[in-house]
Amino acid sequence: MREKEIVAVVRCKNYKQKEVDRAVWKILKLLDFPVNEYKNKKVLIKPNVVGLFNENQEAIITNINIVKSIAKRFDNSLIGESSFTNTEIALRKTGYLGLKNIVVFEEKKLVKLRDNKAKFLKNFFLPEIVKKADLIINVPKLKTHTLTKMTGAIKNLYGCIPGGLKQVYHRKAKGDEQFSNLLVDIYQNIKPGLNIMDAVIAMEGEGPTSGNPRKVGYLIGSKNAVALDIVASKIMGYNPEEILAIKEAEKRFGKLSIKVVGEKIKNLHFKKPLSYKKRIVRAMIKGLVEEKIVCDTKKCSKCGDCFKHCPVKAISMNPYPEINTGKCIRCFCCIEICPTNAMHLEKSRKPLRFSGSLNSKENLR
DSSP: OOOOEEEEEEEOOSOOHHHHHHHHHHHHHHTTOOGGGGTTSOEEEEEOOOOOOSSOHHHHSOOHHHHHHHHHHSTTOEEEEOOSSOHHHHHHHTTGGGSSSEEEGGGSOEEEEEOTTOSSOSEEEEEHHHHHOSEEEEEOEEEEETTTEEEOHHHHGGGGSOTTHHHHHHHHSOHHHHHHHHHHHHHTTTOOSEEEEEEEEEEESSTTTSSEEEEEEEEEEESOHHHHHHHHHHHHTOOGGGSHHHHHHHHHHOOOOEEEEESOOOOOOOOOOOOHHHHHHHHHHHOOEEEEEEEOTTTOOOOOHHHHHOTTOOEEESSSEEEOTTTOOOOOHHHHHOTTSOEEEEEEEEEOOOOSOTTOGGGGO
């Protein structure tokens, strides 16, 4: 019989260092994590510092005090990240660059991996420092996600992909299902040994960067990233089977049996983003018009980040961003990385057109 995966849920009322230190220590104790075994070994901490944003920063990135607390318990650990935009600027403006042993993944040597068991990334690159680590500590943020419904421990490892390769891989895997499979390809080549999620202040609605802050007041930890995401998804009010990355991970690695220790989990009924499939299904059933991505010029700073990072080059600056709907693959990267939340979905006047049968799976991708 498969042993139960332990997921620790610990109350953490705020981000004050003393409160965070207490919660991190309790998680390690509940998980019976062998901290002493990693003395003088290569430990890499991977937070979620997706970028720099003008609003709701506290709900978007992993709070720095959680990373500080973990780093204190693992001597000489490295802290590594690759943001969707300029990583060095994001780390500096969020305070991370002031910590010791910061690693910008795109500045480090890459190694090519071959994985015949992968569905999409049979050949891809990771920073050598990621592959050589004796322990990877994954520190994600609890958030909804416009494309994948939620972003958690599995999704956070996408930040190990350096720089512009993120756009390349987004172009390779279109839509929720393909992208979720790609995320599991990455996960099975990294497999963090410890995962501690920042769920003190989370994000609901149109996450991971344009939603609304939601006070939850937890840190959640597990040695198993999939188990952590299952518990986190339940807290948000999802059935874990709805999260395609979780579903694919359990399909590949086996169904998990989970034991929750610490606080009892509650369904907090997060406001959910409208997923890609739901938008199209709702449009077919109710005859709604197509929702397209547009720019709010009152909010736009004309920084050009969306233009630079669109994986299919569907955006032009004129002088504000304009989206070529014929090229757009609706990966929502432009919405995710916009520092002023200027990019958003808006219904157009043009009816949504479909080819083939309404029952065609292709119409639901």
